[in-house]
Amino acid sequence: MEKINEAVATIRRLSNNFLPEVAMILGSGLGGVADNVKNATYINYKEIPDFPVSKVAGHAGRLVFGEMRGKRVMIMQGRFHFYEGVSMQLLAFPIRVMAVLGIKKIIITNAAGGVNRSFKTGDLMLITDHVNFTLSNPLVGKNYDNFGPRFPDTSEIYTPALADLARKVAAENKINLKEGSYFFMSGPCYETPAEVKMIEILGGDVAGMSTFPEALAACHCGMEVLGLTYVANMGAGISPVKLSHDDVMETMALI
Numbered sequence: 001m002e003k004i005n006e007a008v009a010t011i012r013r014l015s016n017n018f019l020p021e022v023a024m025i026l027g028s029g030l031g032g033v034a035d036n037v038k039n040a041t042y043i044n045y046k047e048i049p050d051f052p053v054s055k056v057a058g059h060a061g062r063l064v065f066g067e068m069r070g071k072r073v074m075i076m077q078g079r080f081h082f083y084e085g086v087s088m089q090l091l092a093f094p095i096r097v098m099a100v101l102g103i104k105k106i107i108i109t110n111a112a113g114g115v116n117r118s119f120k121t122g123d124l125m126l127i128t129d130h131v132n133f134t135l136s137n138p139l140v141g142k143n144y145d146n147f148g149p150r151f152p153d154t155s156e157i158y159t160p161a162l163a164d165l166a167r168k169v170a171a172e173n174k175i176n177l178k179e180g181s182y183f184f185m186s187g188p189c190y191e192t193p194a195e196v197k198m199i200e201i202l203g204g205d206v207a208g209m210s211t212f213p214e215a216l217a218a219c220h221c222g223m224e225v226l227g228l229t230y231v232a233n234m235g236a237g238i239s240p241v242k243l244s245h246d247d248v249m250e251t252m253a254l255i
Helices: 002-014 033-037 093-100 160-172 193-201 213-218 245-252
Strands: 020-025 037-044 062-068 071-077 105-114 124-133 179-184 206-208 224-234
Touching: 002 037, 002 093, 020 033, 033 071, 033 245, 037 193, 093 213, 124 160, 124 213, 160 179, 179 224, 193 206, 206 224, 213 224
Parallel strands: 020 071, 020 105, 105 224, 124 179, 179 206
Antiparallel strands: 037 062, 062 071, 105 206, 124 224
């Protein structure tokens, strides 16, 4: 809690005590969304005590504060990942910082590989649930009762009311919004064809290397959560080509 409070104090000082209403986490190649923030203030992760620093291409590694569509927002322009050697507990750190800052709603985005064979590259998917295949969990260890209970309910991690709002907005803007479950894998390698087949059998619609830790931590903190996936490629065994991060970034640049 001392580390969290120190990070919060630093953010408040550097953002001139900005009071965000909504948080966003932008996944690989989605950092350009932050360009729409008005009256923006930027804080690099390295300026915040104990905040991890992302080293993956496509992740700017900074917080953006300002206004978007009439809402005061705090945006993580880039994230860090379990496969970078960041512990699950540390992946929950920024979410708990957000909670202390008073944020009640969070939008978590990612780029992932399509497993559902009715999907195609470029689709947008509403996350309705997830599967954690790593068997590791950001809530392992000491529980902080001021954030949430020792044994939190996870039947509705992704808030139904926000999902309904996403469906409404998608329909109004004629966006073909897919829906499905996000399958969390540790990475950093892409899944093998056999693993993709397994994910398909187990009910996963996309596979990715993020989102689960933040979503679970946000749920534990009592936040409302909206999850969105951009299908950046189709999984091995479905896609006829070999996968690479450069290709993913090229696909994301087309958004």
